[in-house]
Amino acid sequence: MSPRQYEDDDAESLPDSRFLLPQLRDADTEDVEKYQRGGLHPVHLGDIYDGRYRVVHKLGAGGFSTVWLARDDTEHRWVALKIVVADYSTSVSTKSQLSCHAASRCASDAVFGFVLERRHFTLDGPNGRYLCLVLPVLGPSASDLSKGIYSRITPSLSRRASYQATRSLADLHAQGLCHGDVTTANILFGLLNIDRYTESDVYRLFGAPETAPLETESGETPGPEAPKYIVKSLNFLSSIESVISQDVRLIDFHQSFLISLPPEQMLGTPAEFLAPEVAVGLKASPASDVWALRCSIFRVRSGEGPFSGFEVTSPVDLLRIVIQTLGEMPSSWGDTLFDYYGQPTKEPTKGSPLEPVVETGRVRLEDRVWKEDKKKPYPPCLSDTIRKPTATKINNSYIDGYSYETDELLEALPKISENEAALLYDLLSKIFVYDAQKRPSAREVLSHPWFHMGEL
Structure with missing residues (x-):
């Protein structure tokens, strides 16, 4: 079957979009077609679930859930409600039980x-x-902080x-x-005693929820299967007080499995984090897991994953770069x-061998959508956590993106030391x-030794 025929078949099988994209500035929202x-x-x-969890703000959304900041009116504390x-x-319920059992057997500090x-x-x-999971409230992910x-x-x-x-x-x-599914999106920083904050404190620190109506392509009013509006996720980096801790946690065990019983099908891990043996169908x-973790470490330290500078949307894309x-x-x-x-496929009629690389397209950063506050520094309370290179003024100019014109500016930014670079290279x-x-x-x-260059 030719690629063109694949395209035609695929086009016929794709349903028409029902909803318009929500008009929320600088917001990544859930897939509204779901x-x-x-x-x-x-x-x-304001919705109340299980008679006690009152939705106050939105924490985020992924391919398989939405996550909400909710007030537990029974125990008078904040929770993350994952639906x-x-x-x-x-x-997910089965995997959650599996991970809870495994964690309960770890050392108490682990x-x-x-x-x-x-x-x-x-x-x-x-x-x-x-399934609704009641989880502790955590802060931004390593993906959010390292860009x-x-x-x-x-x-x-x-x-x-x-x-x-x-x-x-x-x-x-x-x-x-x-x-x-070890990725930087699943490594989250903790929060500093969020339960001390009231609802008004949450709005003061992070702003009231921003919403936009959910509208259909046809102009008809959505039915009960869809919300009346979409909510923009809370931005932890907007707080003028220090709320982000220096410790991280590993989250999202939806794709976990017993080492003795690996899954037969391909993991749903984003392609750029797949180990090459998994990418070929093993x-x-x-x-x-370790390969994916090292991709995450590279992203945490450098701001970019080892393969994220390229268009990697499938296992075959990844393999060409590897x-x-x-x-x-x-x-x-x-x-x-x-x-x-x-x-990867075992059906000869549906597959072909890996083709040689002719040219690999880069994803140029200047093509990405810029936020309006790109030159506004982060609040001083975040100085021990993150910095914003685009807010750095050098020779009376700001960095607007990666291009030939900014090479001189980039050269003036702080660099990783030769000693650390050598240790990190050795590890990776x-x-x-x-x-x-x-x-x-x-x-x-x-x-x-790379981990132990300073106090952990």
Whole structure:
């Protein structure tokens, strides 16, 4: 079947968009098309769930859930209420129980490296039955804080956070469980005693929730399956008080699995974090977790992942970049076939071998959407946590993006020391190898000197 025929078949199978994109400035929202049977549950500010959890603000959204800041009116504290899409609620419930069991067997201090449910309940709604997880409230992710020249975590905190994430993963592996989705989006910074804040304090620190009507393409009023409006997620970096802690936790065990029982199907991990053996269709393992963790460490320290500067949307995209970096793949992988969507397949009629790289397109940062406050420094209370390179004025000029004109400005910014660069290269080069058996375990790399250049 030709790629063109694939395109035609795919175009015929794609449903028409029902909703208009919400008009919220500088906001990443949930996929509004998932407000349908089996999908997301419609949530409104002020809704009360399980008779005690009152929705006050929005914390975020992913492909399989929305997460809300809620006030527990029974225990008088803040919680994160995660409402999973209906079609995945049963699976997520099983994985959540598995991770809770594994974490309960870890050393007492290690448990604090994970985010586990305080309780859960089910909810019947217009789109099905949903699992609702009650979780502790955490702050921004490592992805939020480490964005190239837009936002950079301080060097010492980068090493501290990387060490803590590595230790958490090592403890998880020791209990026979793989995380399966180690990314910077799943490494979250903690908050400093958020329960001391009232509802008015939350609005004072982070602003009242911003909303925009959810409108349909046809102009018809959405039914009960969709919310009346979409809410913009809370921005922890807008606070004028110090609320972000120096400690991180590993979250989201929706793709976790027993080491002794790896999944048969491809992990749902973003392609740029996949280990190469997983990208060719082999089973995931603790070694693939370690590969993903090292990709995350690279992003935490440098602001960009090792493969995120390229268009990597599928396993085959990733492999082309990895081959450029590490050289040719093992010969035993050479007969792997990939389908039109870049996924490994064992069906000869639906796949073809990996094609040589002709040219790899870069994702130029100047093509990204810029926020209006790009030159406004972060509040002083965040000085020990992050800095904003674009707010740095050098020779009477600001950095607007990566281009030939800004090379001189970039050269003037602080650089990683030669000593640290050598240590980081040594750490990463031991892990970025094709043979999973030759990668060190998460436990083994904890003693690497890069982690211990300063106080952790």
